[in-house]
Amino acid sequence: MKENSSSENTVRAKKNIFREYGEAILIAVILALFIRTFVVQAFKIPSGSMKPTLLIGDHILVNKFIYGVKIPFSDITLIPVKDPKRGEIVVFKFPEDPKKDFIKRVIGIPGDQIDISDGVVTINGVPLSEPYINAEPSYDGTWQVPEGQYFVLGDNRNNSSDSHNWSFLPRDDIVGKAWLIYWGPENWGLVPHYDHQVS
Numbered sequence: 434m435k436e437n438s439s440s441e442n443t444v445r446a447k448k449n450i451f452r453e454y455g456e457a458i459l460i461a462v463i464l465a466l467f468i469r470t471f472v473v474q475a476f477k478i479p480s481g482s483m484k485p486t487l488l489i490g491d492h493i494l495v496n497k498f499i500y501g502v503k504i505p506f507s508d509i510t511l512i513p514v515k516d517p518k519r520g521e522i523v524v525f526k527f528p529e530d531p532k533k534d535f536i537k538r539v540i541g542i543p544g545d546q547i548d549i550s551d552g553v554v555t556i557n558g559v560p561l562s563e564p565y566i567n568a569e570p571s572y573d574g575t576w577q578v579p580e581g582q583y584f585v586l587g588d589n590r591n592n593s594s595d596s597h598n599w600s601f602l603p604r605d606d607i608v609g610k611a612w613l614i615y616w617g618p619e620n621w622g623l624v625p626h627y628d629h630q631v632s
Contacts, residue, residue, distance in 0.1 A: 473497060474609065476524055476534060482587035482594065483536055484567050486522070486625060491617035493536075493624060495524045497609035516604070517542070517583060519556070520627035522611040525585075525602055536611060537595050537602075538565075538627075541584030545631070547576040549597070554586075556631045565627060566590055572597055583607070 478491040487493070501514045517523055517539045527533040541547045541556060548555040552569030555561065570590040574597060578584050582601035587593025596602060611624040 473612070475615075476536070478536065482589050482592060483522070483538075484589040484592075486538075486565050486588045487536065487611075487614070488617060488619055491614050491620070493611050494613040494615055495609040496612040499610045500607055517607060517610070519545075519629035519631065522624055522626055523583075523585065524608045524611060526606045526608065528602060528606055529599055531606070534608065535594075537585035537587050537593070539583050540586050540596070540629075541576065541578040543578055543580045543582060545578045545584065547574075547578065547584050549574050556629065559631045561629055561631075563627075565625070567592075570597070576601075581605075 474495050474497055476493050476495055478487045478489055478493065481489050499514060500517060519539055519542055521539050522536060523539055524534055524536045527535045540554060540561075545556050546558075549570055550573045552571070553560050554563065554570070565588050567589040568591055570586075572591075576584055576596070578601060581604050583604065584596045585602050586595045586597060610626075613623055614621045
């Protein structure tokens with residue numbers, strides 16, 4: 434009887450261990466999915482459109498919570514937190530192909546008039562100081578940013594697919610704000626943003 438009781442206890446102990454591991458793994462998976470869906474997500478920079486700020490191969494973390502909580506598997510913002518500001522670098526779903534993620538810098542917010550002429554970007558008549566760009570833009574144009582839309586440009590102005598050639602970025606397509614470079618061939622640390630104060 435003692436031997437049977439001992440073997441039953443051993444079986445129960447093994448079952449308890451497997452159950453504890455299973456519960457821990459399940460909780461970890463649910464927590465990871467929650468964090469990835471609502472809080473932070475990792476991305477890899479695939480092109481040189483944001484040089485010199487972000488380089489090809491940089492791995493970054495994006496803060497998804499900062500602009501609001503979205504309903505999973507949709508672009509609908511359930512709880513708005515704050516809106517993107519001029520100078521912030523954002524990750525978004527490419528408007529012409531939502532399966533692709535793009536990263537650019539916000540230049541114009543709703544209501545802004547953007548003018549680009551002779552290599553200078555002007556917002557509402559105020560020229561921008563842009564120490565982060567790779568080179569002055571070689572193109573000209575004028576854009577009036579509509580409500581619910583943003584005007585975004587790559588820091589590598591002349592080698593970037595952005596608002597100057599595919600128009601505006603809808604607010605609902607924005608995934609989050611670039612936050613941290615956690616791995617890269619040359620640079621790491623907080624992603625440098627720029628505060629463009631335009632009256």
